[in-house]
Amino acid sequence: MPCPVLTLAAGALYGVPMGFVLASISSVLSAGGSFLAGRYLSRGWMLEKIALNEKIRAVDDAVSQEGWKMVALLRLTSIVPFSAMNYGLGLSRIRFRPYLLASWLGMMPGTLLYVYLGSLAGHLAGAGRPEKLWAEWALSALGLLVTVWVSVRATQIVRNALKTAG
Numbered sequence: 001m002p003c004p005v006l007t008l009a010a011g012a013l014y015g016v017p018m019g020f021v022l023a024s025i026s027s028v029l030s031a032g033g034s035f036l037a038g039r040y041l042s043r044g045w046m047l048e049k050i051a052l053n054e055k056i057r058a059v060d061d062a063v064s065q066e067g068w069k070m071v072a073l074l075r076l077t078s079i080v081p082f083s084a085m086n087y088g089l090g091l092s093r094i095r096f097r098p099y100l101l102a103s104w105l106g107m108m109p110g111t112l113l114y115v116y117l118g119s120l121a122g123h124l125a126g127a128g129r130p131e132k133l134w135a136e137w138a139l140s141a142l143g144l145l146v147t148v149w150v151s152v153r154a155t156q157i158v159r160n161a162l163k164t165a166g
Helices: 003-040 043-052 054-066 068-075 082-090 096-127 134-165
Strands: none
Touching: 003 043, 003 082, 003 096, 054 068, 068 082, 068 096, 068 134, 096 134
16 A cells, blocks of 8 residues: 555544554654665665666665755655665665654655545544634644645755766
8 A cells, every 4th residue: 555545544533643653653763664674685676776776876876975854855755666666775885873763754744644634634624523613724724734845855956966967
């Protein structure tokens, strides 16, 4: 099942605070496991795939130069699918701890957005609490706008970095 679907479900079932914690922990554990699998279990196969894919080679070059900062920016964008990114970054020279921390921080805005949208869907389906106050709606809208802006801006930065690396 795609990760966004599970993250939406976490919001619908558990609400924003608990859904965010559960989805955040789950996503970082999944990213870490895939990273380690890429690094230690499927290295030969993955190196062949990297050699054939220009986009992945450019990401690898950028990560080698920028390290955890590039990982965090990649997590804020959807240029490379997360599953491929996890395995591919396992082949890069970045160490595990900086990768994991940067992944966690970079995935937070998207995770929060999906959990929030899931909680809204849960409320609309009748599983929610009474109406929100206007201040809650205003803060929710502001949070949504900031998340979208950060995602768009991070995508621009990553694309520029990939152009210069490739």
